[in-house]
Amino acid sequence: MGDTLHPVQLVLLVLFHLLAWGAAGHAVLTKRDPRSALGWSAALIFLPVVGLLLYLAFGISRTQSAAQRMLRRLAAGEPYIPLSGESPQPPEHIPAQAVLLERLGRRLTGQELCGGNRIEPLRNGNEAYPAMLHAIHAARRHVYLSSYIFAHGSSAEAFCEALALAAARGVDVRVLVDGFGGRFYSLRRPWAHLAARGVRVAQFLPLQLLPPKLCINLRTHRKLLVCDGVAFTGGMNISDHHVLSGRKGDVQDMQFRCLGPIVFQLLRAFLLDWGFACGRPEPVPVPDIPTESDGESLCRLVLDGPDSDDDTLNDLMAGAISGATRSVHIMTPYFLPSHELMTSLRSAAQRGLDVRVILPERNNLPYVHWASFRLLPSLLRAGVRVWHQPPPFAHTKLLAVDGYYSQIGSANLDARSLRLNFELNMEVFDPRFHDLLVQHMREAAGRGREMTLARLNARSLPLRLRDAACWLFSPYL
Template sequence: MNIPFEQIIAYLIPIIIWTLTVSITIRLITKKQAVSATLSWLMVIYLVPIVGILAYLLFGEIKLGKRRGNYFKTLHPKFMRWFNEFQQCEHLVSTSQGTLLYRPVFELAQKRLGIPCVLGNELHIFDTPESIIQRIIEDIKLAKSDINMVFYIWWNGGLVDDVMHALIEAKQRGVNVRILLDSVGSKAFFKSKNYRYMLKHGIEIAEALHVSLFRVFLRRIDLRQHRKIIVIDNQIAYTGSMNMVDPSFFKQEANVGKWIDMMVRINGPVSPVLNSLHAWDWEIEKNEALPLVLPDCPSLPIENNNSHAVQILATGPSFPDDLMAQSLSIAIFSARKSITITTPYFVPSHNIAEALRIAALRGVEVTLILPKRNDSFLVRWASRTFFDDLLAAGVKIYQFEKGLLHTKSVLIDNRLALVGTVNMDMRSFMLNFEVTMVVEDKSFANEISILHENYLHSSQKLDYNEWQNRSTFSRIMEKIFFLFSPLL
C-alpha cells in the first residue's frame, strides 16, 4: 500500500512539533533560570508553536559554542594564576578590613571572579565625544609599545577617522596595535574601505563572535562582545559606555538625537587587569597568546576616603552566573542615603526592581535618569511597566531630553560608583560580554555626581499623578511588551 508523500508529511510535522514542544517544556521546567523567563518562553511556544520552537532553538540556551567553550575552560587556569600573582603585591591589592566601607560588593567579585581589587589608580571622567576622542588620540601619540582595544561598534566618520590615522602613525613608529570588534556591532566597518586600509598598514583587527548561519543551532548567534576597553602600554586605560563612534555621524536615522556617553581614563595598576581581559578575548578569537605583564609594585600612600580602589567585574557567558545582578543587588541594599542610576535600556529583573522599590520605601533617595526617546521600540514600552510601582514607592524618574542617554552608571551614597558597559536589562546581565568598574573613591564619586547633575538639568521629572492618567492604549502596550521583558 503506497501512502502519498504529502500524507506522510501531514502526519510527520505535527509529531515533530509535539515532540519538540514537550522536550522544550521539560527543559524549561527543569532549567535553572528566572520563573518569569520560563513563563515567557512557554507562552511564546504554546501561542505560536512553530515560531516559538525555532526561536527557542536559536535563542533559548546560552551556548557559547563547543570551540569557544572549551577554549575558555582551557585558558581559565592560566589567567587565574596571573590574577593570583597580581595579588602578591600587597601594596596594590586591598587586604585591610577597614579600608572599604562597601566591602561586600568587592568581596563577592573577588571570590567569584578571582580578580583582585586594585588600589592607587588615577581616575577621571570625560563626557563629550570631542574630549573623549581627543584625549585618546593624545595618549595614542605617546604610546611606546602596545595599544589594545575592544569595542562593540566601530563606525567610520568624523573624529573616528582621526583615531584611525593616529593608530596608523603609532604602528609606523613600531607600536603593536590590536583591535577586537564585535561581528554584528561592527558589521558595516568590516565591509568598509577603512577596515582594509588599516589592515594594509599593519594594524591587527580581529572579529569577535563571528555569526555563521550554518552554526545557528550549535551556538547562540545573539551573544555579543559588548565591552569597551582601550589599554596603552599596560598603564593608561579607558572604559565606559562609548563605542568608537562620532555621534554626529552615528545612527542619524534613528531620530533619537545624539548619543550621550562617558568614558573613564585610568592611569594606574588596574590597567593591566583590563589588558588581561583583552588578551583573554583575543586568544579565544585568534588562538594567539599575548603577554601578561604585572604592574610595578610601589608602596602607595592610601587615604581612607580616597583609596582609589577599583574592582573590575568581567561578566558574560562562561563567567560566573548572575554576578552582575548580584553585585547590583548588594550595592542597592547597602545604600544608606542615595542611589542614582543612568541607563539607556531599563528592563531590570524583578529582583533589581524590587530592591530599588524597597530602598525608596526605607528612606533612600532613589533617582533614575533614562532617555526620553529610545532606539529600541520593545525596550521603550517594556521599561514603562516598572514605573507604576517605583513612582508609588517614591523613586524619582527623570527623562533625559537632549539625545539618547547611553551612559551606564550607578552612584551609591556619593561614595560607591559602578560604571562600564552594562545596561539595566537581562541581555547585559546574561548574554553579553561586559565590563564594569566598581570604584570606592570619594573624589571619583564627586565627578560622577557632577555628571549626574548635568544630566538632570537636561531632564524632565515624571509626575506620578500625570503618569497615572496615561491612556488605556499605553497601559495595554506596556503589559504586552512586559510579558516578553525576560527575553529582551
C-alpha cells in the same frame, strides 16, 4: 488523497516535533528565568518549525556552554601576577559602611581591589576621542581596542589611521569587534581594512551560515582601549553619533581614562576576550610598563557574561543598593531591571534613602523605553524619584552609592546586559570620584522632568496598553 501527507513529509513533521519537544526540555532545564523558559517552551511546542529555528538562533544555552568551557580554560591557564597596590585584605581606610560591599565584590568576582588608580571622566566623543587618539599615537608597546560598534564615519577614519600608523611603527595593535554589532550598525566596515595595514583584527562570534554560527544573543558589549600604561573604558562605542554637534542622532555618553595598576587588569581582560575570539589562549605578559599613578581610587574589574553560572553584576548591584544607608543614584539608557534590583530599589526608598534614577526622555530603542513605563509606578509609590533627561539620547551607565562607592562600565539595567551579553564594569571606591558622578547625574536631572504618579496616570489608555504589551516581552528585549 490530496490531503494525505507524503511519507517524507510525515517523517519530517514527526522529526521536527521530536526536536522541538527536546529543545523545550532543554530550555526548561537550562534557562534561569522562568518566564524565558515558559516562552521558549510555548513557542517550541505550538510552533515547532519556527520555534526550533528561533531557538537555534536566539537560544543561548548551546553556545553558552561552549563559552563557559573555553573562557574557564583560558582563565584557569592565566598566571596570577600581583599588582602594585593590590591588597589581600580590605584596605584600612575604607569606611566601615563600605567594608561589607568590598567583601561582596571580592566574593562575587574572586578579585582583590587594587589601589593607586586615577579614574578621569571624559564627556562624549568631544572629550574622549581626542584623548584616546592621543594615547594611540603615543603608544610604543601595544594598542588593544575592543568595541561593540565601530561604525563608518570621520571618527572611525581617525581611529583607523591612528591604529595603522601605530602598527607601522612596530606597535602590537589589535582590534576586537563584535560579530553582530560591528556589522548590524554600519553597512560599511572601516575596521575590516585594517588587517591590510598590519593591524591584527578579530571578530567576536561572527555570524555565518556555513558552518552555521547564528548565536545572535551571545555578544560582547565591552568597550576597552589599552595603550601601554593608560586605558579607557565605559559605555562609548566608535561612532560619529558620540561627537555632539547638534545633529538629530547625537548620543550622550561618558568614557573614563584609567591610570594606575587597574590598567593591567584591563589588559588581561582584553587578552581573555581576544583568546576566546581567536579560539586559542593568549599569554598574559608580565607588566613591564609602569602603571603607577598619584590617584587614590581603589578599583576592581567586574567581568560578567554567559560564561558564568552566576549573575555577578545583578547580584553586585542589588547588594550595593540593598546595603546602602544614605543614597543611591543611577543613570542608565535602558531600564528593565530584574526582580532583585526592583526589590532593592523599592526597599532602599522605603527605608528613607535618597534614591534617584535618571533615564533618557527619548530612546533609540522605543520599545524598551515604553516597557520601562510599566515599572515606574511601583518605584514611585515606594519613594524612588525618577527623572527623564532631555535629548540628545543619553547612553551613559552610572551607579553611585553612599558618597563613596561607584560603578561604571558597559552594562545596562536590563535582561540583555545582565543575562546575555559579555559586559565589563569597574567598581571604584573613592568619595571624590563618587561626587563627580553624582554632580553629573544631578545636572542631567536638573535639565529634565521628574516623573510623578499623576503624570503616569494621566497618560491615555492606548499608551498604557502599549507599554504593558512591551513589558510582557521585557525578558527578551
